Amino acid sequence: MKKALLLLFAFALLGLGASVYLTKIHYTVDREGLNEKSFCHVSEFVDCDSAVASRYSHLHTPIMMIPTAELGIIYYVLVVILLAYAVASENQKPTLSFLFGAAFFSVLYSAYQFYISVGYLGILCVFCFSTYVANLGLLLLLPSALAIRYAEAPKFLFHYFLSALGLRRDETTQPRLVFHLAVTVGLLVVGLVFFKGLNPDVHRVYAEVPRDAYLKAYAGLPKHEIDVSGRPFWGNPDAKIIIAEFSDFQCPFCRRAAFTLKPYIKEFRNDVKFVYMNFPLDSSCNPAIQVSMHPVSCLAAKAGICALKQGKFWEFHDEVFENQKRLSRSTLLDLATKVGLDVAAFEPCVISDEAAAGIKKDVEQGSALQIEGTPSIYINGRLFRDWQDPNRLRMIIEAEKNGEVSTMPSFVPAETRPSK
Numbered sequence: 001m002k003k004a005l006l007l008l009f010a011f012a013l014l015g016l017g018a019s020v021y022l023t024k025i026h027y028t029v030d031r032e033g034l035n036e037k038s039f040c041h042v043s044e045f046v047d048c049d050s051a052v053a054s055r056y057s058h059l060h061t062p063i064m065m066i067p068t069a070e071l072g073i074i075y076y077v078l079v080v081i082l083l084a085y086a087v088a089s090e091n092q093k094p095t096l097s098f099l100f101g102a103a104f105f106s107v108l109y110s111a112y113q114f115y116i117s118v119g120y121l122g123i124l125c126v127f128c129f130s131t132y133v134a135n136l137g138l139l140l141l142l143p144s145a146l147a148i149r150y151a152e153a154p155k156f157l158f159h160y161f162l163s164a165l166g167l168r169r170d171e172t173t174q175p176r177l178v179f180h181l182a183v184t185v186g187l188l189v190v191g192l193v194f195f196k197g198l199n200p201d202v203h204r205v206y207a208e209v210p211r212d213a214y215l216k217a218y219a220g221l222p223k224h225e226i227d228v229s230g231r232p233f234w235g236n237p238d239a240k241i242i243i244a245e246f247s248d249f250q251c252p253f254c255r256r257a258a259f260t261l262k263p264y265i266k267e268f269r270n271d272v273k274f275v276y277m278n279f280p281l282d283s284s285c286n287p288a289i290q291v292s293m294h295p296v297s298c299l300a301a302k303a304g305i306c307a308l309k310q311g312k313f314w315e316f317h318d319e320v321f322e323n324q325k326r327l328s329r330s331t332l333l334d335l336a337t338k339v340g341l342d343v344a345a346f347e348p349c350v351i352s353d354e355a356a357a358g359i360k361k362d363v364e365q366g367s368a369l370q371i372e373g374t375p376s377i378y379i380n381g382r383l384f385r386d387w388q389d390p391n392r393l394r395m396i397i398e399a400e401k402n403g404e405v406s407t408m409p410s411f412v413p414a415e416t417r418p419s420k
Contacts, residue, residue, distance in 0.1 A: 005145055007141050008083055008099075008142070011133075011137035011138050011141065012079040012080050012083065012134065014130060015072060015075075015079075015138075016073060016076035017130075018130035018134070019072030019075075020073060021127050022069035022125075022131075023069040023073060025038050025069075025127075026202065027199055027202060029052050030199075033256050033260050033388070034053060035256055037259065037322075042126075045124055047124070047125065048128065050121065050125075050263035051117055051121070052069075053260070053263035054121055054267065055267075056117075059071070060205075062205070064192070064204075065202065070191070074187060078187050082098065082099055082180070083095075086099075092145075094176045095180065097156075098176075098177070100139070100143070100153075100157060101161065101164070103138040106135040106138070107136055109135075110136070113128065114129075120267060122269060123266060214395065215396075215399050215404060219405050219406075222382070223380070224369055224378065226365060226369075226378055226381055227361075228242060228244055228277070230358075232276045232308045232313040232317070234262060234269075235268075235270070235273045236270050236271065236273055239270075239272050240271075240380075240401075241271055241272045241379065241380060241397060241400045241401060242272070242273045242381075243274045243275065243377065243379050244377070244378045245275065245277060245378075246366045246375060247277065247375045248280050248374045248375075249280070249294075249301060249304070249320050250280075250282075250293075251281065251375065253374065253375060254321070254374050255324050256388070260387075261387060264393055265393065265397065267394075268394075272397060276317065279366040279374055279376070280294060280301045280359070280363070281294045282295060282297045282298040285356070285359050286298070287363075287367070288366075288371075296327045296328060300320055302359060303316070303346075305349075305359070307339070309349060310346070312339050315339040316336065316341070319335040319339055320335060323335060375387070379397070380405070
C-alpha cells in the first residue's frame with residue numbers, strides 16, 4: 001500500500017506540473033496571441049499551442065472565463081492534500097474512496113478531451129496528454145491503495161456512490177461526503193479567486209456582439225471574386241468556404257496572423273480552404289506602393305512561390321515568419337536548406353519570370369480589391385476585419401457553413417457593421 005501511495009503522489013504531481021505549464025501557455029496566448037511558439041509546438045499534429053487557442057480550452061460562465069488548465073491545478077492540489085490527509089489518518093478508506101470516485105470522473109473527462117483534441121481538432125497536446133496519463137494512473141492505483149482487487153473495483157465504486165447518495169449504508173466505507181465536498185468547494189473557490197487576481201484579463205467576460213446583427217452586417221459587405229487557383233492552401237481543397245489572406249512576409253501583423261489563424265480554425269479544417277495570397281508592401285513588385293516599407297518582402301514572396309513548387313510552402317512560410325526580423329537573401333537561402341528544399345533549384349527559381357508572374361497575379365488582385373494594409377482577410381469574398389477575435393471568426397465560418405449568410409438581407413445600417 002505504501003508503494004501505491006507514493007505512486008499516487010507522483011501521478012498527482014505529474015498532472016499538477018502539466019497543468020501549471022498549460023496555464024502559462026494560456027496566459028501567454030491571451031496576452032500576446034500565438035506570435036511565439038512554445039517548445040510543445042512540434043508539428044502540425046503535435047501542438048499544445050493550438051489546443052490552448054481552441055474554444056475547448058476554457059469554460060464560459062456568467063461571471064468569469066475559466067481556463068481548464070487552472071481547474072487542473074486546483075484538482076491536482078486537491079488530490080495531493082487529500083492524499084496527505086489520508087496518510088495522516090487512522091482510517092484512510094473514506095478519503096481514498098472519495099479520490100477513487102473523483103479519479104473515475106476525471107478519466108471520463110480525459111476521454112472526452114482526448115476525443116475533442118485528436119478526433120475533432122486533429123491535434124495532440126503533449127501536456128494535455130500528460131494529465132490524461134496522470135488521471136488514468138490515479139484511477140488504476142487507487143484500488144491497490146484501498147486493498148481491493150481490480151475485479152472488485154467497479155462494484156466497490158458503485159457501492160461507494162450509493163453510500164455517498166445515502167442509498168446504501170456501508171460502515172466500512174464511511175463516505176464522509178460533506179467533509180470531502182466542503183474541502184473540494186473551498187479549494188475551488190480559493191483557487192479561482194487566486195487565479196482571477198493573478199490575471200484578471202484572462203477571466204474577464206466580454207459582452208457578446210448580437211449574433212443576428214453581426215451576421216447581417218457581414219452579409220451586407222461587398223462580395224468580391226478572388227482567384228485562388230494555384231495558390232498555397234491549408235484545409236479541404238473542395239471546401240465551400242474559402243478564406244483568402246493577403247499577406248506580407250515582413251509585416252508584423254501578418255506574423256501574428258500567420259501563427260493565429262490556423263489554430264483558431266483547426267476545428268473547421270474539413271470545412272474551409274485557407275489560402276495564402278501575396279501582397280508585399282514593396283514597390284519593387286507592387287506598383288500600388290509608393291514607398292517601400294518592407295524591402296525584402298518581394299524577394300520573400302518569390303521564395304514562398306518557389307517553396308510551393310517543391311511542396312513545402314507552409315514549412316517555409318512558418319520559418320520565414322519566425323525569422324522575420326532578420327530577413328535577407330542569405331537568410332531565405334538558409335531557411336530553404338533548413339526545411340529541406342533543393343537549393344540548387346530554389347535559387348534560380350527565386351529570380352525567375354515564373355515567380356515574378358505569380359507575385360504579379362496576387363498583387364493585381366489585391367490592388368483591384370483596394371487593399372489598404374496587410375493582412376487583409378476575405379471569407380468567401382467578403383473582407384473580414386475581426387480576424388483577431390476567435391469567437392467572431394468562428395461565428396462567421398459556422399454561418400457560412402450553415403448557409404445563413406446567403407439568406408441574410410443585403411442592406412444593413414452603418415452602426416451595425418463589423419468594426420474596421
